[in-house]
Amino acid sequence: MxxxxxxxxxxxxxxxxxxxxxxxxxxxxxxxxxxxxxxxxxxxxxxxxxxxxxxxxxxxxxxxxxxxxxxxxxxxxxxxxxxxxxxxxxxxxxxxxxxxxxxxxxxxxxxxxxxxxxxxxxxxxxxxxxxxxxxxxxxxxxxxxxxxxxxxxxxxxxxxxxxxxxxxxxxxxxxxxxxxxxxxHPYASAWRALQRRAVALGALQCDETHGLALARQFAILSYRTPEEFAARFEPAQVSDGRVRVGAEDYLDHCGATYVARTSPTAYLRLSESIDLQxxxxxxxxxxxxxxxxxxxxxxxxxxxxxxxxxxxxxxxxxxxxxxxxxxxxxxxxxxxxxxxxxxxxxxxxxxx
Incomplete structure (x- = not known):
């Protein structure tokens, strides 16, 4: 070896x-x-x-x-x-x-x-x-x-x-x-389980695609590192009476592009498949x-x-x-x- x-x-x-x-x-x-x-x-x-x-x-x-x-x-x-x-x-x-x-x-x-x-x-x-x-x-x-x-x-x-x-x-x-x-790994499976719950919550609200977008945003956080986000995004700012963090636009983009090309059913079943390995x-x-x-x-x-x-x-x-x-x-x-x-x-x- x-x-x-x-x-x-x-x-x-x-x-x-x-x-x-x-x-x-x-x-x-x-x-x-x-x-x-x-x-x-x-x-x-x-x-x-x-x-x-x-x-x-x-x-x-x-x-x-x-x-x-x-x-x-x-x-x-x-x-x-x-x-x-x-x-x-x-x-x-x-x-x-x-x-x-x-x-x-x-x-x-x-x-x-x-x-x-x-x-x-x-x-x-x-x-x-x-x-x-x-x-x-x-x-x-x-x-x-x-x-x-x-x-x-x-x-x-x-x-x-x-x-x-x-x-x-x-x-x-x-x-x-x-x-x-x-x-x-059980930690990774827990991440994915929460992502699938986001899709299910969206479906309960008759907005499955919004749930899928949120799941993708959670996934991006699990894929990347705190160090990348620290180097890449600005601190939180107040905008129109609310606090908006530096990574939100990026995460919104990731969610929107993913929803445009991915079926919620496909995402759920393939996400589960990882956990069956x-x-x-x-x-x-x-x-x-x-x-x-x-x-x-x-x-x-x-x-x-x-x-x-x-x-x-x-x-x-x-x-x-x-x-x-x-x-x-x-x-x-x-x-x-x-x-x-x-x-x-x-x-x-x-x-x-």
Whole structure:
């Protein structure tokens, strides 16, 4: 087992999103050599807590199918669109790490991603991370991908990656699990339970979207750190006869943008799914890179150490320092690129 800390701090704590024009310009530079394809697959999937259900798997493939396959998964708000391409020019959720010259280079890998089952809000039943892992396996069968060069998962995606490694380990060469472990921490589950109560309270007032916006605002506070807020926002001020704190406009924006693209049912079921995470690390016998963030309040570093100690394959732990806490995988571009590059280079050497 290798333990090596990596320290990183972003220089621009106010940067909140990838510039769409930059993403399109980047896509134009490599689009002519990188194919992109979207598709849908209707399947019957046995769910752990709800029996067999009809589900739709919506996927996107970026890169040449002849290249080694890498499955990429993010948090519950992530989706199948990783990065801009000529076919799909809108910015993806992980532009920082996907693209020409980046660790997840679609000229070198066939990148596969999908929308989480339940993400469209039509599946109102308990969903387990193991169900998502089985859905990945079904999709790979349909795409005739027998084995993945790697599974790269962040947050909820890391949880699903661990489930996939446990349940379908023969189909995987390596797992990179970023900010996600084998179980949900009770403190993090308590945060999420309150968020779901906010949605329920909104529904009682016939204003479910307002409840969802409030839940998202609570979630943002759990993702980030007090240090970021101290550096970023001004003290409270009196405005129009009331006290308004510096972060309120930012939180309002986060809530509004989330409500515009998220179904309350999808949010509730995927939030619950995080809390159902339960995988025995002893069943995983393949190489795993575990990435922890020292400031992450949802996935404490101690849980990452516990995971690493119980895994049975070649394992390494990388610890990142970040002002952004749980959201570091979206913010600490250089630190994550170094870790991903190291992991993928190693698996290539082993394969060779």
């Amino acid at each position: 290798s333990l090596a800390p990596i320290s990183a701090q972003s220089e621009h704590p106010c940067a909140e999103r990838v510039d769409v024009l930059d993403a399109i310009a980047h896509a134009t530079r490599f689009a002519s050599t990188v194919p992109a394809l979207r598709g849908e697959l209707q399947v019957e999937l046995p769910l752990r807590h709800a029996g067999t259900r009809a589900v739709t798997l919506r996927y996107e493939i970026l890169g040449n199918r002849a290249q080694p396959a890498v499955f990429v998964a993010g948090g519950i708000s992530a989706h199948r669109h990783l990065a801009a391409s000529e076919a799909f020019a809108e910015a993806g959720w992980w532009e920082q790490q996907v693209g020409a010259g980046k660790p997840l280079d679609p000229r070198e890998h066939c990148l596969i991603a999908f929308d989480w089952i339940g993400a469209d809000g039509t599946l109102d039943v308990p969903l387990d991370p193991a169900d998502q892992a089985d859905a990945v396996a079904v999709l790979l069968d349909a795409l005739r991908v027998q084995r993945l060069r790697a599974f790269v998962g962040c947050s909820y995606g890391a949880m699903v990656g661990l489930q996939f490694a446990s349940r379908h380990g023969a189909r995987l060469e390596q797992l990179v699990a970023i900010s996600g472990v084998h179980r949900a 339960d995988v025995d690390p002893g069943t995983i016998r393949l190489p795993v890179t575990v990435v922890a963030v020292a400031e992450d309040r949802l996935v404490p570093v101690s849980d990452s150490y516990d995971l690493v100690e119980r895994l049975r394959g070649e394992t390494r732990l990388r610890v990142v320092r970040s002002l952004y806490g749980h959201d570091a995988f979206l913010k600490e571009e250089q630190a994550l690129a170094a870790i991903l590059g190291e992991a993928l280079d190693d698996v290539v050497e082993v394969a060779a």
